[in-house]
Amino acid sequence: QVQxxxxxxxxxxxxxxxxxxxxxxxxxxxxxGYSWSWIRQPPGKGLExxxxxxxxxxxxxxxxxxxxxxxSVDTSKNQFSLKLTSVTAADTAVYYCARNSNSGDDFPxxxxxxxxxxxxx
Amino acid sequence: EIVMTQSxxxxxxxxxxxxxxxxxxSQSVSRNLAWxxxxxxxxxxxxxxGASTRATGVPARFSGSGSxxxxxxxxxxxxxxxxxxxxxxxxxxxxxxxTFGQGTKLEIK
Numbered sequence: 377q378v379q380x381x382x383x384x385x386x387x388x389x390x391x392x393x394x395x396x397x398x399x400x401x402x403x404x405x406x407x408x409g410y411s412w413s414w415i416r417q418p419p420g421k422g423l424e425x426x427x428x429x430x431x432x433x434x435x436x437x438x439x440x441x442x443x444x445x446x447x448s449v450d451t452s453k454n455q456f457s458l459k460l461t462s463v464t465a466a467d468t469a470v471y472y473c474a475r476n477s478n479s480g481d482d483f484p485x486x487x488x489x490x491x492x493x494x495x496x497x
Numbered sequence: 498e499i500v501m502t503q504s505x506x507x508x509x510x511x512x513x514x515x516x517x518x519x520x521x522x523s524q525s526v527s528r529n530l531a532w533x534x535x536x537x538x539x540x541x542x543x544x545x546x547g548a549s550t551r552a553t554g555v556p557a558r559f560s561g562s563g564s565x566x567x568x569x570x571x572x573x574x575x576x577x578x579x580x581x582x583x584x585x586x587x588x589x590x591x592x593x594x595x596t597f598g599q600g601t602k603l604e605i606k
Binding site: 422423424425427428436438439472474477479481482483484485486487488489490 | 529531533539540541542543546547552584586588592593594595596597598599600
């Protein structure tokens with residue numbers, strides 16, 4: 377059974393960079409044909425797709441965030457990461473990492489528990 | 498961007514009732530539509546993909562249908578554990594620009 381464990385600071389100052397890592401256990405990030413997603417949810421609001429990455433390093437990002445988002449993968453550590461630059465209060469959200477289906481369609485089929493990141497000075 | 502509109506925003510229902518939640522896409526997403534259930538303080542849980550394919554472990558009282566721009570999630574007889582927020586999610590674009598609906602909250606009447 378795959379498990380996704382997120383790590384990273386819960387508080388980031390405005391204009392700085394938000395950095396989160398999602399460690400995958402219970403399976404190799406390289407195998408099974410999966411891709412790996414980031415999604416966020418502002419407090420009391422709905423879900424926003426950030427982007428996803430394949431183990432090869434191929435990434436796709438939300439165009440509205442693309443200039444500020446970097447998604448990367450470290451297969452040696454079995455983890456993937458999110459960096460979001462120049463954050464503002466609008467980036468305050470619960471951030472989720474997720475595994476995408478290996479069916480050929482990239483929808484999340486298993487989500488990590490999420491971590492709240494607050495942007496505040 | 499494909500806009501996903503869910504209705505109603507909130508639905509007050511009693512246990513045992515049958516409920517239907519709607520999700521409309523601003524343009525066709527074929528059958529590339531997933532449904533998720535989210536309970537307070539928890540991550541979303543996949544219920545359906547491909548509009549009507551039930552995910553592993555999802556009870557048979559849940560059903561999904563639709564294609565193109567109109568989709569529904571039906572719960573045949575609400576159980577106490579079904580009170581939650583439900584989101585639809587389209588994954589049809591290429592290159593990807595995936596979007597979620599704003600959610601429908603099922604609350605106890």
